[in-house]
Amino acid sequence: MTSCENPNVDKDVLMTRRQKFDGKTKVCVKCKENTGNIVIRYAVYCKSCFFPLIQTRFRKSLEPSINATPDGPRRKGLKAAGSLVVAFSGGTSSTALLDLVAKTYFAPRENDEHARGGKEHPRNLDKQIWKGKPIVCYVDVSGAFPEEESRTENMRAVVDGYPGSPFEFLPLKLEDAFDKSWWAQTKGGDLSELGQSLGLDISDEAFYAAIKTLIRVLLLNTAAGRGASHLLLGTSLTSLSVNLISGIAQGAGFSVAEEANEEWVPRPSRGLTIRVLRPLRDIGMKECAMWDWWCGLRLVGSPRKYVHGGGRNSIGTLTRDFIFGLESDYPATVSTVARTCAKLTPKEGSDGICVMCERPAQHGVQDWKSSISIRSYHEASSAVTGRTRPPHLTEEEIANLVKASPDSSSTPVPSLTPRLCYACHTTLTSRSSRGTTVLPSGQSLHAVPAPVWVRNAVAPDVKPLSRDSMKAQISEFLLDDD
Structure with a gap:
């Protein structure tokens, strides 16, 4: 039979698909007796040999x-x-x-209840x-x-x-x-x-x-x-x-x-x-x-x-x-x-553990993200009226982004950004291509429910110090009572 392929082309370069098995041997490669039922990585196995x-x-x-x-x-x-x-x-x-x-x-072993054997016996290894x-x-x-x-x-x-x-x-x-x-x-x-x-x-x-x-x-x-x-x-x-x-x-x-x-x-x-x-x-x-x-x-x-x-x-x-x-x-x-x-x-x-996925977080995620993306607006006028406004943000959303919270000066809000890995940060900051959706009533862009383990890790650990603890911290600066 003649072929139309180019004889000067190397066969390995073409990467022709290899047959799953040679087509001649249909006998199980394990027992060499039964007819094969399944091909696993170019090897034929029968049903009896498949399970072990x-x-x-x-x-x-x-x-x-x-x-x-x-x-x-x-x-x-x-x-x-x-x-x-x-x-x-x-x-x-x-x-x-x-x-x-x-x-x-x-698996229940009814026949082995009264059988004996040492601790290294195969009967007792899996119990x-x-x-x-x-x-x-x-x-x-x-x-x-x-x-x-x-x-x-x-x-x-x-x-x-x-x-x-x-x-x-x-x-x-x-x-x-x-x-x-x-x-x-x-x-x-x-x-x-x-x-x-x-x-x-x-x-x-x-x-x-x-x-x-x-x-x-x-x-x-x-x-x-x-x-x-x-x-x-x-x-x-x-x-x-x-x-x-x-x-x-x-x-x-x-x-x-x-x-x-x-x-x-x-x-x-x-x-x-x-x-x-x-x-x-x-x-x-x-x-x-x-x-x-x-x-x-x-x-x-x-x-x-x-x-x-x-x-x-x-x-x-x-x-x-x-x-x-x-x-x-x-x-x-x-x-x-x-x-x-x-x-x-x-x-x-690693630069610590991500509070979201609790896997190791790489160093410098925040610096990397700030160099490749726009995440904040310092001038409201350029954001709302200028040509730099992203098309997926509405006027109200940009106004909310640049508007300072009345409680921001008195109560600092812990930030998740330094505690996230790159993958979780990308997940939480990604925007849909379908456009802006209406937020549910009572929810703002700055108040998104977080999982319990995230709240537990981000919550500020502020506890009142006892007098003994305060004295212990400044003990080297105190004079002896004598």
Whole structure:
């Protein structure tokens, strides 16, 4: 057969798509006996070999980080310092994670009740790894979407459906981030504050980025309140690559290392350091979907538009389509993206912790933002009547920006700007391209509800000093009574 291609072109330059398998060998590469049912990174596996393969990758990613002092590749008895919290959203990867945790570490063993064995026996290695009953935490985001219905009861049915009821189901709401009572105990918050905070005239990308930040910190603080040492997230290899690339594109490159491996310290000190683990980081989305399908698991998560959103041309959507295309055509490239991004480290040290996302904040964010953007108006006349007025601001908004508050001279208002990382600052200051919206009654541009952990970090720590404390501060300047 003749071909019309240019014979002088190098074959490697054309980057022709490699076949998922050679087409001749359809036998499983593991057992060498059964006919293959799934292709994973150019290798064919049968259904019988698929399950131990996924469980091995799952345990290999999770177990080295369980002990307080990691043992490395050599496995001894696993014993965590605290309890376990599993984040559950009802999606493909999250459902696979919950099923893997239940079948690997909390499956009922009726036949082994009277069996004996030493503490190093494989039968006893997986018993009582974490303290107490594991908690499955679900964050309901229906409060941010008026047309979305609550799926809490559906999530509860999935969690309670495992034999022996090994998990405790703990539902949260997105509005709990603005509830003062949640700081000490999980309760329902005020929905109006959630609407005021997320209903501002910000871009769709910032809207969904803010929701992801609220969900993450809600889970972390809940885990800290329950004395947990590990928080498991159902982030697959595909989702991890999407999060890494989209995070860098939206200004979160300084904390890209925390996206793959993170140890979170509660502020104020309220317990153990929490390790945020992603046991599915070596398992692709396709493998998670096949696990759910072959195990007959029920997916009860929200539709994709409520999870990702942002529009067809948003950074998150474009990145997701790009990574999904790579996984379909070049499966090995997705793992390369994740491994490469995990090796990135910032050139400079951290300048503290961001009060919004509670991740390391880079140095000089405020100086950088002031050099590339206009954030204040010192002359009202040029702002209102001149040609420099931004088109998305109304006359009333500019007047409010330059008008001094009557209480500004007496009571200084703490500023969030020096305490935010670049990504959170960009999220909170982004403006929608749809134009200016009408603010709700009783809300101003200067009074936006903030999450509870932000208020706790920004609130001025002013306490009356006792006479003994004041005397101790000036003791070196005082003469002896003698």
